[in-house]
Amino acid sequence: MTPHLRIARPVTDLERAVRSYREGLGLRELGRFADHDGFDGVMLGEPGGAWHLEFTRCRHNAIVPSPTEEDLLVFYLPEEPRWQAAIARALAAGWVQVLSHNPYWERDGRTFVDADGYRIVLQNAGWRG
Numbered sequence: 001m002t003p004h005l006r007i008a009r010p011v012t013d014l015e016r017a018v019r020s021y022r023e024g025l026g027l028r029e030l031g032r033f034a035d036h037d038g039f040d041g042v043m044l045g046e047p048g049g050a051w052h053l054e055f056t057r058c059r060h061n062a063i064v065p066s067p068t069e070e071d072l073l074v075f076y077l078p079e080e081p082r083w084q085a086a087i088a089r090a091l092a093a094g095w096v097q098v099l100s101h102n103p104y105w106e107r108d109g110r111t112f113v114d115a116d117g118y119r120i121v122l123q124n125a126g127w128r129g
Helices: 014-025 080-092 104-108
Strands: 005-010 028-036 039-045 051-058 072-076 096-098 109-113 119-123
Touching: 014 028, 014 039, 014 051, 014 080, 080 109, 080 119, 104 109, 104 119
Parallel strands: 005 051, 072 119
Antiparallel strands: 028 039, 039 051, 096 109, 109 119
16 A cells, blocks of 8 residues: 555634635645644645645634744656746645745745645745655
8 A cells, every 4th residue: 555645734724724725825725624632624736646744723622823934745747847836836725825934945945824824835846766
């Protein structure tokens, strides 16, 4: 079985986060749950992908997101037209472009911040692992 990565993040407004990441990154809703032990959540990603994002909201003891400038989601988009389209979608979704704390991400990328303060880097390069 292939490993799968889930990145889970608390948000202040679940539906706003879902809309923002669907519009900003073109992700699809893969699943959702309501009042599972007091939590609501939505998973977004690409069907059949090796990863997905999970956004959650606790009904009884909400956690306020507290990301730092170095808590990043980095998306590698090597094709220039796809990268430019992603930047346009991010801005249209209401993300704010900011300077990255680490200047490396400014060379070939653009950094954005969402409504909860999470940072997303759209990197115009391929992953070289």
